[in-house]
Amino acid sequence: MKIPELKSQYVWATIMILCYILPGFVPLGTPFPMSTTTMKIYNMIQALPDDSIVVIGGSGVFAFDLESSAGTIPAIKIMAQKHIKIVNLPLATEAVQLEKYLIDASRIEKKYGGTYEYGVDWIQLPYLAGAPGALVSFLNDIKRTCPTDVYGTPLDQMPLGQRLKDYKDIVLWICPHWDFVTIIQYVTGERKIPSVSFAQSAAYSTYSPYMMTYPDKVFMTNGFLGGAQMEYLVGMKGLGHAVIDGNQVFSAVFLIFVVLGNVTWLANKEKKEDKK
Amino acid sequence: MISADPWVWVSAFLTICSFTLLYGDNKLFRLAEYTFTSVVIGHAVVVGLQTLNTRFYPLFTGQQPLLIISLVLGVMTLFIAWRKYAWIASIPFAVIVGIGAGLSMRAAITTDIFGSIRATISETGKIFIGTPTDQVGYLIRVVFTLGAMVYFLFTIFVKGKGSGAVSYLRTFGKYVLLIYLGLTLGNSAMQYSGLATSAINRLIRTWLGFG
Numbered sequence: 001m002k003i004p005e006l007k008s009q010y011v012w013a014t015i016m017i018l019c020y021i022l023p024g025f026v027p028l029g030t031p032f033p034m035s036t037t038t039m040k041i042y043n044m045i046q047a048l049p050d051d052s053i054v055v056i057g058g059s060g061v062f063a064f065d066l067e068s069s070a071g072t073i074p075a076i077k078i079m080a081q082k083h084i085k086i087v088n089l090p091l092a093t094e095a096v097q098l099e100k101y102l103i104d105a106s107r108i109e110k111k112y113g114g115t116y117e118y119g120v121d122w123i124q125l126p127y128l129a130g131a132p133g134a135l136v137s138f139l140n141d142i143k144r145t146c147p148t149d150v151y152g153t154p155l156d157q158m159p160l161g162q163r164l165k166d167y168k169d170i171v172l173w174i175c176p177h178w179d180f181v182t183i184i185q186y187v188t189g190e191r192k193i194p195s196v197s198f199a200q201s202a203a204y205s206t207y208s209p210y211m212m213t214y215p216d217k218v219f220m221t222n223g224f225l226g227g228a229q230m231e232y233l234v235g236m237k238g239l240g241h242a243v244i245d246g247n248q249v250f251s252a253v254f255l256i257f258v259v260l261g262n263v264t265w266l267a268n269k270e271k272k273e274d275k276k
Numbered sequence: 277m278i279s280a281d282p283w284v285w286v287s288a289f290l291t292i293c294s295f296t297l298l299y300g301d302n303k304l305f306r307l308a309e310y311t312f313t314s315v316v317i318g319h320a321v322v323v324g325l326q327t328l329n330t331r332f333y334p335l336f337t338g339q340q341p342l343l344i345i346s347l348v349l350g351v352m353t354l355f356i357a358w359r360k361y362a363w364i365a366s367i368p369f370a371v372i373v374g375i376g377a378g379l380s381m382r383a384a385i386t387t388d389i390f391g392s393i394r395a396t397i398s399e400t401g402k403i404f405i406g407t408p409t410d411q412v413g414y415l416i417r418v419v420f421t422l423g424a425m426v427y428f429l430f431t432i433f434v435k436g437k438g439s440g441a442v443s444y445l446r447t448f449g450k451y452v453l454l455i456y457l458g459l460t461l462g463n464s465a466m467q468y469s470g471l472a473t474s475a476i477n478r479l480i481r482t483w484l485g486f487g
Contacts, residue, residue: 009298009299009300012298012299016295016298016476019469019473020472020473020476021476021480023473024473024476024477024480024481024486025480025486063471064467064471066471066474067467067470067471067474093319093320093323093324094316094319094320096323097319126326126327126330126331127323127324127326127327128327129324129327129331130372132376132379132380132383133372133375133376133379136379144334144340146330146331147330147331147333147334147339147340148330148333149330150326150330152329152330152333154333184387185380185383185384185386185387185388186379186383189383189386189387189391190383190386201463201464201466201467201470202460202463202464202467204463205456205459205460205463206460209392209395210387210391212395212396212398212399212417213387213391213392213394213395214391215395215398222463223463223466223467223470224466224470224474239474239477242473242474242477243470243473243474243477245473246469246470246472246473246476247466247469247470247473250469
């Protein structure tokens with residue numbers, strides 16, 4: 001029997017249909033392991049004092065930071081249950097979009113049926129250019145560094161803005177962006193504020209050793225899997241669950257391709273030996 | 277139900293255009309690529325201009341007159357586009373690099389050098405306590421850290437006595453680095469695969485209204 005040669009387009013089409021399109025129509029609910037770090041993050045957020053202030057900030061590119069949103073959205077939902085105040089600090093131009101998107105997607109605001117009100121429960125600060133200098137300046141004197149919010153309203157005119165003085169007012173820093181190192185160095189390393197990163201998969205292997213450097217101060221989850229774990233703990237099914245379905249099927253298809261490749265190779269080898 | 281929002285349709289069209297690259301380079305992909313690039317640049321410019329307004333608010337109200345220094349330094353950077361006076365831009369750039377280097381040096385020494393050394397020593401102590409699984413985990417971490425370090429320390433090829441042992445250590449360090457690179461590559465593949473899934477999910481759920 002002649003084994004047909006596969007065009008790369010056919011391979012891609014098969015992968016697209018099986019791994020990405022099918023789980024979109026029919027959620028498979030494939031199982032995934034739970035990590036102790038994700039559990040620790042969940043418990044830490046639950047243990048934060050009610051009404052305390054958490055900063056969500058950092059720098060990165062929206063398209064890739066979307067992976068971090070899978071874990072950050074459930075985290076925001078937990079914080080909303082505890083009435084924890086949220087201050088968004090973008091250190092990159094595209095971070096402004098992502099942080100606003102995170103609040104919208106979490107559906108915690110009154111316009112979505114939640115309890116959060118802008119200026120009282122959360123604030124979106126403007127893009128802060130010049131990190132790490134600007135970040136250090138922000139931590140030392142928030143209002144001098146960011147006198148207004150992203151819309152140009154002075155912080156002193158908002159109830160939450162009035163509470164912001166310096167890093168001592170911040171109980172936790174969540175980084176939903178690529179550049180977690182800057183946050184670790186200046187926020188956790190120098191000022192001992194715990195930090196959490198719902199890291200992108202590619203960043204996880206590079207930055208995860210910092211969890212050894214600052215045990216119980218620096219926490220990281222791994223990509224969409226971390227997102228799915230947070231969603232599971234909160235009791236929701238979002239982007240994390242959807243992607244895990246695709247990834248699990250992708251792994252199965254990958255194995256099938258490995259088996260098919262080996263079978264083809266063995267068949268061709270036998271043919272060549274017969275010819276000889 | 278299929279979405280009636282025109283922006284969702286724009287998003288869906290550009291997503292499909294991006295995926296056409298899988299069949300080969302074509303004009304639809306180029307359209308999506310150029311649209312994305314121009315939107316990102318346009319957004320960055322607008323956000324940058326808004327920043328001027330919000331950051332210099334206390335200067336205009338007279339609360340922080342010293343901000344005039346930052347504003348002047350910022351204007352000086354624009355001279356980079358004017359070859360004859362480009363040297364003026366070197367002054368604010370020198371200030372930025374100087375402050376950045378000073379801050380980074382301090383933080384890097386604390387976190388990356390002393391922090392990593394402290395963590396490795398601490399993990400070495402933990403090899404002898406805890407459950408067997410934890411002990412193996414700590415052992416691997418410490419041995420791999422030392423292995424990678426040895427690879428960089430002994431990049432000079434030693435000859436004579438002891439060269440065999442050093443060579444084995446160096447080779448081990450090389451494999452440790454390869455494992456790290458493999459992990460990073462694998463994680464990157466997972467990330468791209470996940471982002472593709474999220475884009476298709478958006479098409480199926482937000483645009484077509486399934487799921």
